[in-house]
Amino acid sequence: MLAELQIELARHRAAHVESGPVQSGKVVACDGGLIEVSGLALPIGSLGAIANDAIDQAEDEVLAEVIGFRGGHSLMMLLGDTQLLRPQSPVRAVGQPGTVQVGEALLGRAVDGLGAPIDGGPRLDLALSWPLGGRREGALERAPVTIPFDCGVRAINALATMGRGQRVGVIAGSGVGKSVLLDTIAGQAQADIIVVAMIGERAREVSDFVARHMTDVRRGRMVVVAVPADHAPNLRLRAAQYASAIAEYFRGKGKSVLLVLDSLTRVAHAARELALLLGEPGAARGYPPSSLAAITRLVERAGNSAQSGGSITGVYTVLADGDDMSDPVVDAARAILDGHILLSRDLAQRGHYPAIDIPASLSRVMDGVVGPEIVDAARQLRSLIAAREENRDLVMMGAYRAGSDPMLDRALHHSNVIDTFLTQTREAAVGLDESLAGLMALTEQTQSVGTAING
Numbered sequence: 170m171l172a173e174l175q176i177e178l179a180r181h182r183a184a185h186v187e188s189g190p191v192q193s194g195k196v197v198a199c200d201g202g203l204i205e206v207s208g209l210a211l212p213i214g215s216l217g218a219i220a221n222d223a224i225d226q227a228e229d230e231v232l233a234e235v236i237g238f239r240g241g242h243s244l245m246m247l248l249g250d251t252q253l254l255r256p257q258s259p260v261r262a263v264g265q266p267g268t269v270q271v272g273e274a275l276l277g278r279a280v281d282g283l284g285a286p287i288d289g290g291p292r293l294d295l296a297l298s299w300p301l302g303g304r305r306e307g308a309l310e311r312a313p314v315t316i317p318f319d320c321g322v323r324a325i326n327a328l329a330t331m332g333r334g335q336r337v338g339v340i341a342g343s344g345v346g347k348s349v350l351l352d353t354i355a356g357q358a359q360a361d362i363i364v365v366a367m368i369g370e371r372a373r374e375v376s377d378f379v380a381r382h383m384t385d386v387r388r389g390r391m392v393v394v395a396v397p398a399d400h401a402p403n404l405r406l407r408a409a410q411y412a413s414a415i416a417e418y419f420r421g422k423g424k425s426v427l428l429v430l431d432s433l434t435r436v437a438h439a440a441r442e443l444a445l446l447l448g449e450p451g452a453a454r455g456y457p458p459s460s461l462a463a464i465t466r467l468v469e470r471a472g473n474s475a476q477s478g479g480s481i482t483g484v485y486t487v488l489a490d491g492d493d494m495s496d497p498v499v500d501a502a503r504a505i506l507d508g509h510i511l512l513s514r515d516l517a518q519r520g521h522y523p524a525i526d527i528p529a530s531l532s533r534v535m536d537g538v539v540g541p542e543i544v545d546a547a548r549q550l551r552s553l554i555a556a557r558e559e560n561r562d563l564v565m566m567g568a569y570r571a572g573s574d575p576m577l578d579r580a581l582h583h584s585n586v587i588d589t590f591l592t593q594t595r596e597a598a599v600g601l602d603e604s605l606a607g608l609m610a611l612t613e614q615t616q617s618v619g620t621a622i623n624g
Contacts, residue, residue, distance in 0.1 A: 321357025369435025
């Protein structure tokens with residue numbers, strides 16, 4: 170008995186005590202992950218702490234997020250694992266509604282969607298609040314994209330040149346190399362700050378990424394926000410918003426920020442789960458309108474700021490379920506993004522890395538960030554690659570007769586040197602200047618069939 174009293178006394182001593190009045194309510198219903206709370210009128214997006222009386226649980230309270238309201242009751246969803254809740258469990262408001270904590274202390278750290286460290290380091294001391302949904306800016310407050318961005322990948326730098334403040338999608342089916350390409354960009358890109366959001370990915374990929382990128386000099390300019398696939402959908406969605414908020418904070422300080430989000434499709438899946446839970450009817454292939462709108466709101470937060478001079482260059486992966494390029498998420502993303510890099514399963518199966526389908530990939534800002542001679546050279550090389558890929562089956566069967574198509578003859582004659590230019594190892598970094606100079610040299614080399622190939 171004495172031991173139990175000592176445990177209870179220690180529990181009361183460790184309890185958090187608010188200095189002022191605290192809003193509170195009671196759990197009145199819990200159905201399918203949806204928790205109804207009475208007496209606690211909070212805005213959507215606010216957090217609440219629900220008392221947890223389970224003996225085998227380490228925490229006395231569990232966090233939940235307000236995702237709606239109905240009949241005077243707040244509708245909440247747990248941010249963690251399923252808990253043993255009971256009727257009339259007390260619920261209290263936590264933190265400032267609709268805001269998250271940001272600051273310089275995030276650099277070099279890996280956190281979850283609530284800002285809690287997952288790297289084993291000390292607790293973060295973040296004093297500055299930032300709106301979770303971002304600060305809306307007018308269209309004319311966004312500066313144009315005029316400065317090229319070096320992503321470290323030669324094929325992208327030369328043939329789909331990115332600009333600082335651009336939003337680019339990496340689109341492919343499963344297992345084609347999206348995460349590997351983003352891993353290369355995150356490790357080699359030239360930016361002041363790199364914010365990496367790993368949403369709905371495998372826990373192993375999260376630990377591998379942190380082990381590779383958070384151990385050297387790059388750690389001081391990188392922030393990782395990770396929520397694996399087995400976590401609650403509202404926490405996955407919140408993590409994507411939190412990563413965007415961190416990027417906005419550093420953009421407001423005039424920094425050039427690279428925001429890497431893997432993947433945008435998992436964010437749409439999380440938003441779909443929440444919308445269906447609230448009773449919103451499915452529309453395009455089961456996606457409610459609000460789930461696709463969540464993608465638009467998230468992507469629009471990237472870009473250049475005319476006020477601070479900072480920028481957020483966004484690179485988002487988009488999973489094409491079943492390699493279907495007409496998937497609603499793919500269509501929604503392609504419509505709002507400033508360009509897309511399409512990965513080919515055929516190229517991946519040939520061992521061609523990165524497996525970028527050059528003719529199908531484009532950067533909508535390339536004409537504004539590089540000179541006309543670069544644009545013309547890229548167009549010529551694209552034509553050669555397209556001619557070779559379109560007639561690949563014909564050539565493999567031996568049905569093509571040399572001389573029938575001069576462009577195809579050039580493409581086949583210089584096939585090896587073109588492939589050498591388009592491929593690079595995962596650890597290698599090829600700068601923007603080197604990529605553009607290589608493009609000009611390759612274009613000059615492929616002007617005629619008779620030109621000698623230097624390898």
